[in-house]
Amino acid sequence: MSPPGIRGVAFGCYFEYLSEWNKYADQENIMTITYEEVKENPALAVKTIATFFGIPLTEEQLQLVVDRCSFQSMKKNSEKTHGEFVDVLFRKGCVGDWKNLFTEDQNEKMDKAFEEHIAGTKLGKKLKYDLYCKA
Structure with a gap:
C-alpha cells in the first residue's frame, strides 16, 4: 500500500520496496548501488559490482562492460531485451x-x-x- 498522497508505481510502492530491502542492507551478501552512482562513475560502478561477485576484469573487459551497459547502448537494444516496457524503462538516461x-x-x-x-x-x-x- 502506498503512503497517503503518493500513488504507487507500476511495480509497487517505491517506499515499501526500499523499506523492505533496508532490512537486509547490512548483510555481506547484499550490495546496493544507485543509478546516480553509476552515472557519476560508470567504470568504478562496474569494478565495484565485479569485485562484489568475485569476477576479475581486465581493463579491456571493464571498458567493454561499461560501453555495453551505457544508457545509449542499452536503449539501442531495448526493444529486443525489454519488449513493451521500453518507453517506461528507457526514457532519457539522465539524473x-x-x-x-x-x-x-x-x-x-x-x-x-x-x-x-x-x-x-x-x-x-x-x-x-x-x-x-x-x-
Missing part, C-alpha cells in the same frame, strides 16, 4: 529529469513520504535524497 514532470504538490508529498519512511535508514542515506531528489 533529475523528474523535476520536469512533478508538480510542486507532488514534490512536497515525495519529500514528506521520504522523511517518514526511509530518511534515517542506510538506504535512505545512500540515495543522497537532498542532492538528487529534493526539489
